[in-house]
Amino acid sequence: MMMQHVFPTYNRFPFEIVSGNGFKLTDNKGMTYLDFTSGIGVCGLGYNVSKLNEAVEKQLGKVWHTSNLYESSLQESVAKKLGEAHGMIASFCNSGTEANEAAFKLARRATGKSEVLAFDHSFHGRTYGSLSLTGNDGIKEGFGPLVPGVSFAKYNDFAALDEINDQKAAVILEVVQGEGGVVVGDASWLKAVEEKAHEAGALLIIDEVQTGMGRTGKLFAFENFELNPDIVTVAKGLANGIPVGAMLGKKELAKFFGPGTHGSTFAGNPLAMAAADVVLDELNTEFLKGVSEKSDFIKFLLEQKVKNIDAIESISGFGLMIGIHLKETVDVSKVVSMLQDKGLLTLSARDNTLRLLPPLIMPASELMAGIEIITETLENILVA
Numbered sequence: 001m002m003m004q005h006v007f008p009t010y011n012r013f014p015f016e017i018v019s020g021n022g023f024k025l026t027d028n029k030g031m032t033y034l035d036f037t038s039g040i041g042v043c044g045l046g047y048n049v050s051k052l053n054e055a056v057e058k059q060l061g062k063v064w065h066t067s068n069l070y071e072s073s074l075q076e077s078v079a080k081k082l083g084e085a086h087g088m089i090a091s092f093c094n095s096g097t098e099a100n101e102a103a104f105k106l107a108r109r110a111t112g113k114s115e116v117l118a119f120d121h122s123f124h125g126r127t128y129g130s131l132s133l134t135g136n137d138g139i140k141e142g143f144g145p146l147v148p149g150v151s152f153a154k155y156n157d158f159a160a161l162d163e164i165n166d167q168k169a170a171v172i173l174e175v176v177q178g179e180g181g182v183v184v185g186d187a188s189w190l191k192a193v194e195e196k197a198h199e200a201g202a203l204l205i206i207d208e209v210q211t212g213m214g215r216t217g218k219l220f221a222f223e224n225f226e227l228n229p230d231i232v233t234v235a236k237g238l239a240n241g242i243p244v245g246a247m248l249g250k251k252e253l254a255k256f257f258g259p260g261t262h263g264s265t266f267a268g269n270p271l272a273m274a275a276a277d278v279v280l281d282e283l284n285t286e287f288l289k290g291v292s293e294k295s296d297f298i299k300f301l302l303e304q305k306v307k308n309i310d311a312i313e314s315i316s317g318f319g320l321m322i323g324i325h326l327k328e329t330v331d332v333s334k335v336v337s338m339l340q341d342k343g344l345l346t347l348s349a350r351d352n353t354l355r356l357l358p359p360l361i362m363p364a365s366e367l368m369a370g371i372e373i374i375t376e377t378l379e380n381i382l383v384a
């Protein structure tokens with residue numbers, strides 16, 4: 001099938017996923033794949049999850065939509081589970097980019113300042129505010145003028161601290177840059193950015209759209225670094241695939257987002273909230289500990305078996321978010337296709353990176369099976 005009625009904004013692979021179960025996906029030709037993508041970090045709990053199906057079906061039979069004019073005990077429950085431990089409350093939306101829009105707006109309104117510092121190779125979304133915060137010129141090309149007041153500094157570079165001054169409303173960053181090529185933030189640098197931001201009266205916004213919801217063995221990746229952000233954005237895994245996002249902000253910021261300041265028709269709708277409520281229950285301490293253990297295991301495998309393969313430049317990652325950086329002469333999109341032919345779905349990212357985001361529920365045995373397919377494939381690539 002050639003898609004002719006949809007804008008070609010995505011390079012699509014020539015098959016259709018028609019069903020999913022656990023950590024496996026099946027296409028329209030009957031081929032079953034081991035999934036190392038989670039739908040780009042969305043379906044952490046896998047596919048066709050009975051607890052989620054039941055919760056959504058139950059809600060479907062009650063009511064699908066009302067509006068944010070009325071109270072919502074589901075929103076209250078999800079917001080509490082997300083934010084209470086960090087003294088935060090939530091504003092719901094429908095995607096990651098919208099969560100970052102809300103963060104951008106709240107930061108300006110709360111500080112009375114307009115400038116924001118973002119980082120090279122960051123990704124925050126494709127609506128105008130978030131696109132303006134994104135440190136990738138390619139995806140901004142032809143869309144200007146963008147939102148003014150945004151500047152960029154080098155990620156993991158202490159020189160960035162000089163850019164954080166009292167003109168800044170906020171500093172926005174990802175603790176691990178996902179689309180940017182799985183670049184892990186340096187712990188002392190992250191802490192220094194936080195301190196400088198707070199000294200300058202700027203809010204620290206952490207974009208957890210890709211790193212959050214258990215991906216790094218904690219509910220949020222920033223918890224691994226003991227950071228104290230003012231605003232946190234989440235989406236992707238929050239309802240395991242039902243469109244939803246949330247901006248979390250410190251309780252003290254509530255007065256800047258009063259009635260009439262911000263909102264969206266579908267934000268916090270009952271179906272997404274019913275799913276998110278279950279997701280948050282599933283991501284309990286025991287589950288997250290399992291994610292950490294599996295992360296350690298996969299790190300060990302990569303060190304032992306994969307790292308020294310000729311085609312590989314280096315490996316990076318945190319939790320179940322892994323980047324295998326291929327040598328310049330190796331074409332990562334070809335590698336993704338070769339792996340698909342062998343029944344493994346993977347992703348690419350900036351900088352010739354083969355990106356792995358397996359579902360968090362994947363057992364160690366299947367993680368190992370996937371790594372074996374990658375090992376065998378990369379070993380057979382002739383490096384010029």
Ligand code: PMP
Nearest residue numbers: 095096097123124125209210235
């Ligand atoms: N922030 C980050 C860190 C992301 O990885 C993404 C999506 N890849 C977004 C924001 C945008 O999310 P969405 O596509 O849901 O708008």
